[in-house]
Amino acid sequence: MKTECSAKTEPMTTDLRHEIGLGGRAPTAAEPHPAERPDTGHLIRGHARVGEWDVTILTDGFFYLDGGAMFGVIPKPLWEKRSPADASNRVLLGTNTVVLRDGKQTIVIETGIGDKLTAKQRELFAAKSLLPSAFAEAGIALDSVDIVINSHLHFDHSGWNTRRDASGQLVATFPRARYFAQRGEIADSRLQRERDGVSYMADNYEPLVATGQMTLLDGAAEITPGIRVELFPGHTPQLQGIHIESHGQHACYISDLIPTTAHLDPVWGMGYDLDPLRVIEERKRFLARAIAENWLVLFTHDHHTPFARLAWNDRGRPIVRMHEPSA
Numbered sequence: 001m002k003t004e005c006s007a008k009t010e011p012m013t014t015d016l017r018h019e020i021g022l023g024g025r026a027p028t029a030a031e032p033h034p035a036e037r038p039d040t041g042h043l044i045r046g047h048a049r050v051g052e053w054d055v056t057i058l059t060d061g062f063f064y065l066d067g068g069a070m071f072g073v074i075p076k077p078l079w080e081k082r083s084p085a086d087a088s089n090r091v092l093l094g095t096n097t098v099v100l101r102d103g104k105q106t107i108v109i110e111t112g113i114g115d116k117l118t119a120k121q122r123e124l125f126a127a128k129s130l131l132p133s134a135f136a137e138a139g140i141a142l143d144s145v146d147i148v149i150n151s152h153l154h155f156d157h158s159g160w161n162t163r164r165d166a167s168g169q170l171v172a173t174f175p176r177a178r179y180f181a182q183r184g185e186i187a188d189s190r191l192q193r194e195r196d197g198v199s200y201m202a203d204n205y206e207p208l209v210a211t212g213q214m215t216l217l218d219g220a221a222e223i224t225p226g227i228r229v230e231l232f233p234g235h236t237p238q239l240q241g242i243h244i245e246s247h248g249q250h251a252c253y254i255s256d257l258i259p260t261t262a263h264l265d266p267v268w269g270m271g272y273d274l275d276p277l278r279v280i281e282e283r284k285r286f287l288a289r290a291i292a293e294n295w296l297v298l299f300t301h302d303h304h305t306p307f308a309r310l311a312w313n314d315r316g317r318p319i320v321r322m323h324e325p326s327a
């Protein structure tokens with residue numbers, strides 16, 4: 001496949017920022033990624049219980065990002081043991097959406113990549129746009145969702161907030177839902193900075209802000225009893241984790257502060273993080289509580305381990321204590 005790869009070299013016509021900032025090289029081969037397993041194609045990634053809350057993990061499909069960008073200053077010989085790369089140096093990542101149900105409310109955390117990318121972007125990320133199929137497979141109607149929470153507004157976390165209807169109009173994918181995001185995320189997205197502007201796609205949230213369907217939060221907040229958000233800055237200044245608490249049990253969707261189980265070490269940050277030093281401090285703060293209080297930690301981009309409980313090993317490093325059985 002290497003010959004085909006070099007034969008495909010073309011004049012660079014795409015926005016260079018997309019190439020270097022997010023995607024790496026486009027897929028060149030139909031070979032399975034080295035991280036693929038027999039269950040990699042499943043749309044329902046896991047199931048858990050947190051007190052009254054039934055927790056279902058759905059996916060918009062796995063996608064790829066450059067392994068170097070995902071592991072920042074960590075050398076490849078170290079990170080590829082945890083996260084194998086393909087011939088284009090891309091690692092396999094999940095797009096995990098969490099659905100919480102207690103019999104009264106249905107709450108969605110994060111909405112994947114969506115289906116509004118350009119053809120070139122779709123190719124770069126190998127985006128699959130499977131989240132509505134995952135909802136259908138789980139038997140959860142899109143119009144049954146009461147609340148949608150975005151940890152931040154990067155394109156791979158808010159993509160299915162909206163979709164285009166038959167006439168091409170942008171509409172809410174979850175028509176009855178109230179959406180929640182941080183006001184500072186909207187403000188930063190509108191700056192369209194050279195460093196991170198490419199990560200924001202206004203179609204995912206501006207229509208909801210305009211109609212008032214999206215409520216903008218200023219820091220920590222309770223969304224509904226048992227569900228609250230807390231800022232964990234570093235990846236973006238307003239990244240929020242989502243706490244789920246019921247009957248003495250505690251889960252937390254920590255989003256891109258710790259995107260996968262390969263990123264538990266505080267210094268294993270991402271090249272994408274806007275404030276790497278703050279990421280280290282916030283990870284330490286999070287891990288101290290999550291391990292001491294035995295939280296169920298929900299990972300945004302870990303396709304094969306969407307949640308786990310953590311522990312300190314005998315060298316004082318954070319590890320997965322056990323993989324929760326998924327039913």
Ligand SMILES: [Zn+2]
Pocket residue numbers: 154156157256300301
């Ligand atoms: Zn992300």
